[in-house]
Amino acid sequence: MPVGNIAPPEVIHAIDGIEIGITAAGIRYKKRNDLVVFKLRDKAAVACVTTSNKCCAAPVLLVREHLSQLATSDNSVRYLLINTGNANAATGDEGYRRALQTCEALASKTEVAINQIMPFSTGVIGEVISSEAIINGLDACLANLSHDNWLAAANAIKTTDTIPKVASTQIEVSNGIRYQITGISKGAGMIRPNMATMLGYVATNAPIAKPLLQQILKELTNLSFNRITIDGDTSTNDCCVLIATGTDTANMIDTEHHPHYQAIYEALKKVFIRLATLIVRDGEGATKFITVKVSGGKTVEDCCDVAYAVAHSPLVKTAFFASDPNWGRIVAAVGYSGAKNLDANQVSVTLDDVAICTRGQLDPNYTEQQGQEVMSRPEITINIDLGTGEAKDTVYTCDLSHDYVSINADYRS
């Protein structure tokens, strides 16, 4: 059961210049939507980040190649082609050939260049993908193209996800100028920086210049998708795409000093963090949503090391599942985090507002009853003050439950 507020937004804003088509192509399962095509307005700006996994999937290789080719061309990305059910990873040359075939087929049907197609796959690793199924599904996707298919697309890209993940907002940056932002994501296991078995697609009709768009995407993934962890596994297929379709050259946002920059950045940030934390809320077997806030570090790197060590620790995660205030496990994880500037006698830990460990030892006012009470909450913030400086960082995670084991032991996703 996903944790907390996971409802899709009441209003999902269509994004001018983006149409989405969906079909059930039968790639792995029958009778469920598993193929999605995004059609982008010509000359839309597209930014993309991909997995750091060195055994990355065939479509990821193609995305990188195509983007690199487009960088020196006048052409822009015109279609995203996304399938679930098969990750087309660890499939070698055959996998690459099949991914390319699907791009060729879509390019031919839509009369664009092959490198204007970006393919994305998610699902089981190591099995040969049915490029035939994908190619046979293309006509249905193209016939189905619509501005209003965001929620349906969020459903169609799920694997072990139990909920569709959508965020949408609208801002007014100046008199009469309104921009919409809408995004979807997927992922529930194999979630760890950098990225995950994570796919994310966010689009806005704001006019943002491509170099700035890539910078924004990099910054925002570091504050969102790269700050979540479920099981510490980094997938072979992670990708996140940010699209800006705006054509209003008079209001083109091309530097951080543009009057509209801050507003659009903050709005995008909210959408990114929402899409990322929805993944944690839907973490495989999750029963608790945990925010690990580390402050007082000498460096951001130290804070990050500590936050990840705590967020990855199976002992910490099982204690949260059990609502057991076994805070010693948190301190132990801080200790082995590898953070460079660490003084055990300066470390303080609070769970929400309950001080548990103050400067390396049990807080004198702490009672087990307080600990039990706070641990029973479905959403808990672990605040760790390293007491050595001013840096801070935040990571989002969930607990480790019986259902995590069941989901990953009993099903091949």
Next chain:
Amino acid sequence: MPVGNIAPPEVIHAIDGIEIGITAAGIRYKKRNDLVVFKLRDKAAVACVTTSNKCCAAPVLLVREHLSQLATSDNSVRYLLINTGNANAATGDEGYRRALQTCEALASKTEVAINQIMPFSTGVIGEVISSEAIINGLDACLANLSHDNWLAAANAIKTTDTIPKVASTQIEVSNGIRYQITGISKGAGMIRPNMATMLGYVATNAPIAKPLLQQILKELTNLSFNRITIDGDTSTNDCCVLIATGTDTANMIDTEHHPHYQAIYEALKKVFIRLATLIVRDGEGATKFITVKVSGGKTVEDCCDVAYAVAHSPLVKTAFFASDPNWGRIVAAVGYSGAKNLDANQVSVTLDDVAICTRGQLDPNYTEQQGQEVMSRPEITINIDLGTGEAKDTVYTCDLSHDYVSINADYRS
């Protein structure tokens, strides 16, 4: 249920110069042995390695201080004082004071210097330890001293361990010169390099000079206790002690070139690896014993990174629990391991003798039936050939089962 051959040796050799006393001191649980005293012959050589966790426990601090003081003195370590039930970690100055009190009490009763006592604790983190219980138990331990208490000591230092961990062997290094080696260890969760919630005590009556003994200990812990992982958590209390009680100066082993060196090194290595792999066999909730052998690496570091990534991956571990040959998860872990010299198209994986992935993709001869068969075995070796060089390394781990979650969620060890 521990996995495979976990029986204690039929013969447990007493070690000349080592006596062990045990009692039920009521430190946490009533009516179970929880306090152990090792008495060492005067001038026995003692080597020790301790946890890399920066939030290490009070007794670890004392061990380091005492060893450092003894290094510039003529005195030797005379007593090890080991308790289970409470780790005396994250207990600040008060914990340090209490650990020191127990050393003072034992030193006073045995008329040795305080720094000739090495204290060790294991158990729950963050609770104030009852130094009174320990001190009250000392007389019973001293009255109980015997050469033959190794198995009883292995039982007395357990926490969530389900079996006592003992290894013992005897070698003849030349005509008529025989040496015995006996060791015990504990640990079942919070197991990861470097060390773990791991305690290990190995003794031999071979005469080994102290500097060489420390070098041997360092090398052997790297091949054994530092090559096992259960949950990736490094404990605050890990310590491993190697004692050489031999007094035969004519046969003193003081360099690697000594004629007896190789034989005693190999015998010690077997004992260390047995004590380490017993911990994995008894891993919390373990149903499978997994050896991760990485070969063909450009560097040992690369092999080690890959082996640990695979051994730590919750997705790999749950797949083994389920006997599901979901080998894509292994390849994904190889990919995110951080190994510097990695070519996805050169990676091959076999499970025991079954080739699954050859040069980055499914082996053409592999069948799902073969995969199912090999995965159903209780002991499995994952062979990963990186195809980039000659280096190799091995890590031992177990699967991740429902019982791991139960043990760590339901009990506070």
